[in-house]
Amino acid sequence: MRIHDLDPENRPRERFLRSGVSALSSAELMALILKTGTKKHNIIETCQEMLSIYGLEKLADLSLAELQKINGIGPAKAMQIKAVFELHRRMHFRRNTNKKIRSAKDVFDYMQGRLPDEMREHLFLLNLNTKNQIIRHEIISVGTLNASLIHPREIFKEAIRESAHAIIVVHNHPSGDVEASNADKQVTTVLKKAGSLLQIELLDHVIIGRESYFSFREHSLLG
Incomplete structure (x- = not known):
């Protein structure tokens, strides 16, 4: 089933606009970033399967080569996933600049x-x-x-x-x-x-x- 075949209220973009970003699951958030799926699986199904196997924490540690072993994830999508986690890492580091140590x-x-x-x-x-x-x-x-x-x-x-x-x-x-x-x-x-x-x-x-x-x-x- 393609994303466009889903009921409008169940599509990630429409749910985002209606209920806000916090209402979306991790798979839906990832689907918004990766956008397109394959002929066999829409992008939400691909992301759900990927997260059920690895979880967010382990997914962040996978290499480009390891990510491309996942069905539906090619070089471009693998780079998108790595880029998202790298941005998160950099934001975490920036927030900790000149961090005061109390304990x-x-x-x-x-x-x-x-x-x-x-x-x-x-x-x-x-x-x-x-x-x-x-x-x-x-x-x-x-x-x-x-x-x-x-x-x-x-x-x-x-x-x-x-x-x-x-x-x-x-x-x-x-x-x-x-x-x-x-x-x-x-x-x-x-x-x-x-x-x-x-x-x-x-x-x-x-x-x-x-x-x-x-x-x-x-x-x-x-x-």
Whole structure:
């Protein structure tokens, strides 16, 4: 069935004009963007099937090649889908520019969408000014976190270069278990001591998973 064969009140464009954007399902919103379907499936059916298989979150992570494996999605539509999610990502980042950090939850929210590869461990540095606003963030290392491999100079040279008043260290656990390991505690101890000497305070070390986080400060582990 083509879109034009649907009752007018059930077409996405007419529903948008009548009831507003919030009344549309995710499939209908995607259909408005992609516009046309195939001979076998209208675009709403294509979008419903696509979202039922992947969901919005996983769909955002698919590559161009993976998107084109979906029935009814060619190169042009795959690029449209990637463009929509990239615009959303950029808007999220813009809203977080100079974000003021008040808690570990603020750090967790700031890091959403910033991990280039959730299957590997990344160590991030957040440089903060005197108002606890993020000046800049940096990826310091990729791979297993270990006190013998993470040298304070790699972290504090970035903080000094940015004239940071304080820093927050963030890393992810690909397993999803955010409990601090012995290696995490050793790294934090070393960085806390180095920060004290340089008068650049380590405000927190936050471990993030997909849905949760662990804060050294909130667990009174910063000494």
